[in-house]
Amino acid sequence: MLDTPLAEVPLVSMKTQAEDPDGFAQAFGSSFQRFGFAMVSDHGVPQELIDRAWRITKEFFALPEDYKRQYHIPGGGGARGYTPFKTEIAKGAALVDLKEFWHIGRDLPAGHPYSAVMAPNVWPDRPEGFKETFLELFAAFDAAGDRLLSAIARYLGMAPDWFDPAVKDGNSVMRLLHYPPVPADAPEVRAGAHEDINLITLLLGAEEAGLQLLDKDGRWLPVKPPEGAMVVNVGDMLQRLTNHVLPSTTHRVVNPAPERRHVPRYSMPFFLHPAPDFLIKALPQCVTAENPEREPPITAHDYLAERLREIGLKN
Template sequence: MLDTIAAEVPTLSLADQASDPDGFAQAFGKSFQRFGFAIVADHGIPHGLIDSAWRETEALFALPEEEKRRYCVAGGGGARGYTPFKTEIAKDAKHVDLKEFWHIGRDLPAGHRFAEQMAPNIWPDRPEGFKPTFLDLFSAFDTAGDKLLSAIARYLGLEANWFDQAVRDGNSVLRLLHYPPIPADAEGVRAGAHEDINLITLLLGAEEAGLELLDRDSGRWLAIRPPEGAMVVNVGDMLQRLTNHVLPSTTHRVVNPPPERRGHSRYSMPFFLHPAPDFLIETLPGTINADNPNRYPTPITAHDYLHERLVEIGLVKK
């Protein structure tokens, strides 16, 4: 087992939001403010749907490499479909990440105003249950994300529905991640130290050891160990920027497993919750004061910010 000390990130129940929305918001917001992370149980995504998603994910990545690469879009920045092993690299890292992944985005109707910024989905010929499973899972993540954004709004002193307009038709992405077995002399790690780009990330599959956060108070790497079935949620850079670092985007990584687990694959499913492409990321007035002056006096659209960051991590060329 990895012997990294566990972070004392609290496990909260999203079911509590219905009876005590302010209490849940305070607990959730304080965890975000301290760690940049929270663990959320009772998130409402059906267990049966999650089980189906794991089966479909394993079947997808078990396909022959040549078949998977048919779904890799040259010049697409990995926005949809397949991204091969050793493609993505964390900002300022020396080695590429030891992972492959598949992206699913929001299905938009024909002629939608965001059609140019949000590519259509790519669906594999097999496994057969892939498309219906992940359309349902995307919708379930969307619902859970809306509830968590409502809690964040309350914590910041905003109206509970403040984020609704921001994320309507948002450019969110569901990533299916496969970290293959690795040799003992592998260069790099499964996912190098990084921060996420989006508003918040909702992650399933963190029960397998490896996910760690960099604690700002101690400067130490701490393991994140959620209970079985719970969701790990973290702040992304867009939310950090919006809140003038009141809610910090915390550096995290996925380290390589101990020798006895190196022959095993690791799977996870992060949902990167993004605002709509035209959402203006402009510092919230309530987060600016004498002790915390505005770090970002020049606003930027979510689309432009995303493009800048995708260039940094090697998914989009300048």
């Protein structure tokens, strides 16, 4: 192993975006191009809302297993409601992940054209305030994601609002994640090495150690944001759209040190997706003689279905 210190994912503040949108776009986009990851402070999601969401998340996962399982939808691909412990598996992995989770999607009005492929939400009757809190948090994540996509558009030399029609009524998903305490002899890990499917992921809860990205030199780099900051990473859809100029970096959540194996871990990723009928095709400015178009066009819906089958959430 080299003696040089590991590189660090930079921390960028969204406070600077209003006064210097090009400067913020350069800092954020450069981090994406180098690591496939960035850490973002001052993201605009209210701390009171985050604190309330953590409390309700912990209360929900502490409920009895038979209660939670009544919200599991067999054949639903985990799109909404509860997915039990040891269900999801990383693409190509031999062992399932040590996690359980709940998915919340976009609430669509009756008769919306996307309702055929975007399932309605499922809401538990406890803990109190679950629905109201997570609809509010979904909207806050959505707004922060739009601002970050605007920065990516600027970084790529496109109009700041280029992504707006692509993600309007997009099939985004918010995941409430619980990693229970890990037995000392567990052969599995909390989340096996994988890449995300979507455009970008916005993650709260990475302050607890465990998240690592696979750097370009083949070493695992810990990603541990300061308190209150968000981790943001490139998903496979954005990698495909940018013809791999922005990389969807492999990452994982490793098991804690022996002295912390009794401590559960919680996180809240927001997987920002485009609309189901959005065509993922390499942007012209990302295709060059040195970097020819790598993959054929595909709709976001077809790509999502393909990937869900690979990770065991859809047959």
